[in-house]
Amino acid sequence: MEILQEVTKKRKAINEATNLPNSKKQALLTFSQKGSGASQATVDRLILNFVCSTLQPFSVVEDESFVNLVQCLAPGRSVMCRQTMAVRLKECYETLKKKLMAELALVSNVAITADCWSHFSRAYLGITVHWIDEETLQRKSAMLTIERLVGRHTYDILAAAIHKALREFHIHNKVLACVTDNGSNFVKAFSMFGLHSQTDVKEDKDNDDELEIVDVSSILDEGQNEFHYVLPPHQRCAAHTLNLVAVKDSQNAESDPAFKKVARSTFARCQALWNKQRSTVAADLVKEIFGKLLYTPCATRWNSLYDSVNCLLSVVQQHGEDMLDKLVDGLGLPRFRPAELAFLVEYAMVMKPLALALNILQAEKNMFAGYLQPTITSILRELGKKMNDSSVVYCRPLAKALHEGVDKRFGSILEDNKLTTAADLIPSLKFSWLEGQQKEEAVSSFKNEIDAFASGASSASVMTEENVNRDEEAIFLNILTTSVSPVLEEVNSYLMNSHSDLQCLQHYPILKSAFLKFNTSLPSSAPVERLFSVGKDVFAIKRGNLSDENFKMQLFCKVNYKI
Known part of the structure; x- marks a missing residue:
């Protein structure tokens, strides 16, 4: 911006001082600025920052329009080629990595989050690191690494990758906890190699991941050097566990025949409406009547069903039930019955404590481990009220099923004195x-x-x-x-x-x-999920041939630029 302002001022000065034709004025301007303004090193640094911060492909530096833009703003300066861009990216990565290691060396305690992600038929393990600034008591976070995983994501492969990353950054003796989802491969990795792990070895039936059975004696064999890993204590992601409560444990409410009947009929009508909206004709009609499209559930996005129901209820409240009838009539769908709309209202009311808790626990900047127990306690209290609320007619079995699910999955957490102390230290x-x-x-x-x-x-x-x-x-x-x-x-x-x-x-x-x-640890592994969201922007549809190393370096520089 400063360079552009300087160019504008000089152009204005030349125009005022001469009566030459425009072409000669531009030539005089270019000549007068040649060799002045930003240095070549500054131009190179700004180009590198542009490519990393906007997640551009390296080939952009060779694009004719980009080269013309840079040379217009900084006449006389050259634009690096694609190969030089890759070299500069590596230098930037190494510099940021050293700065991160230096900052972590000054910290006594850290926590990490880890998860697996696949894109373009490649699998990766992402790890983020989190700590609290000892002076300001503010949360700090950074990407640690994202490593390519080849073959099956078995527990020993994950253990090796996590162990390697912690050793590489010299924080293996500082990690208080590693937060992951409830995948059986992660659970088993920390059960086998974790220090003071609170996870159990038994299979989690709510996960579709295959649990591999191995001979323990072979693991303990001294000759198996590849199994000599040491992992930090394991902590299951509270947000993922709450999602299991909302998806799996809520199904127990269907043991009540009345609830099962109204729930299935209501969600069948909702699903039919959401499916219809996928067509362009139906989407145009929805937008014409309601002024916006409806949210639709997504299996991989927590809270999506609750958000979709809430969106439907909000437009009905705003535009009236008559407009909903007009929409479903126009789409050729059966109308919602009054009992079904009342069911949706109660469903949103009962599920609200879980939805709010998920939003709270997935935070990062102002989130600490001490918020976990109060949040779970609040959920149980609110669900208890719904169970005894006379105005809840249809969804009382749902409130009971959710209450039992939260109590079952978080019972040990509510009895943890250290988490209670963490909460009371806030x-x-x-x-x-x-x-x-x-x-x-x-x-x-x-x-x-x-x-x-x-x-x-x-x-x-x-x-x-x-x-x-x-x-x-x-x-x-x-x-x-x-x-x-x-x-x-x-x-x-x-x-x-x-x-x-x-x-x-x-x-x-x-x-x-x-x-x-x-309080250094986080309740959920949401930060590493956000890392993958950025990774998808780096690994765009036209960059399928991006090497694993360049992908890691560009993502590292993008996420850790504040360092």
């Missing part, structure tokens, strides 16, 4: 999500957890200082006098503090350290 939450006896027990548990954390931190600091040679009694007294009393005093002061801003933790060094430890 000043805006701080026990406000608990009620009655639960609140009193949580306060006592919080003090014990922080005391244990501070004692462990003090023990570590004692062993790293020059007093290693002190006897056990001296170390014990040092811990008592330097950590226990200040901890209780700091906790009591925190509990009395009414500030809800995260920055208030700056006044409590022990609690701040605990916050960094307990």
